[in-house]
Amino acid sequence: MDLQLTVKIVHMISVTLLIAVVIARGFTLFIGVQGNQPNPVARKLFVAGQHLAMTLIILTGLTSLVIKNFAVQPWFYAKVILFLVLFSSLLKAYKKDDRILLVQRRAGFTIAVVALVAIIGLVLIKPNFG
Numbered sequence: 017m018d019l020q021l022t023v024k025i026v027h028m029i030s031v032t033l034l035i036a037v038v039i040a041r042g043f044t045l046f047i048g049v050q051g052n053q054p055n056p057v058a059r060k061l062f063v064a065g066q067h068l069a070m071t072l073i074i075l076t077g078l079t080s081l082v083i084k085n086f087a088v089q090p091w092f093y094a095k096v097i098l099f100l101v102l103f104s105s106l107l108k109a110y111k112k113d114d115r116i117l118l119v120q121r122r123a124g125f126t127i128a129v130v131a132l133v134a135i136i137g138l139v140l141i142k143p144n145f146g
């Protein structure tokens with residue numbers, strides 16, 4: 017199997033892991049919350065899964081870029097910006113800081129889901145911007 021395909025498969029498996037963690041961890045903002053903090057159940061597992069998925073996505077994404085000699089379509093830039101939105105809103109949603117209200121955490125989670133769905137839409141449709 018060639019390197020490009022292998023890297024792409026790892027990229028997509030990591031994306032699947034991220035989707036699963038984002039959905040599962042989202043429940044901790046609605047069920048069994050403790051004050052402004054999410055439900056602590058399986059926190060370590062979620063943190064580990066999210067870190068693993070994000071790290072693998074970035075590493076395999078950058079590797080794909082190098083393999084393709086940075087020859088990307090315009091929609092790729094939209095994907096990177098949406099990825100940054102996803103990243104920062106997940107940080108906001110789960111930061112261990114009691115000053116962040118539950119409603120702000122839920123807003124962060126909602127933005128993260130919208131960004132994730134938009135990224136998936138982009139890679140499926142691959143829009144041609146002129």
Ligand code: HEM
Binds near residue numbers: 024031
């Ligand atoms: C949650 C975020 C992400 C999702 C859902 C995602 C999803 C995907 C999918 C499904 C593909 C295969 C598309 C196809 O060829 O039909 C792909 C390819 C690719 N992704 Fe991502 N990706 C994400 C983040 C990133 C990031 C952060 C980077 C860059 C650092 C990146 C760089 C790439 C590159 C360069 C390819 C093209 C690979 C190739 O054509 O061989 N991705 N991505």
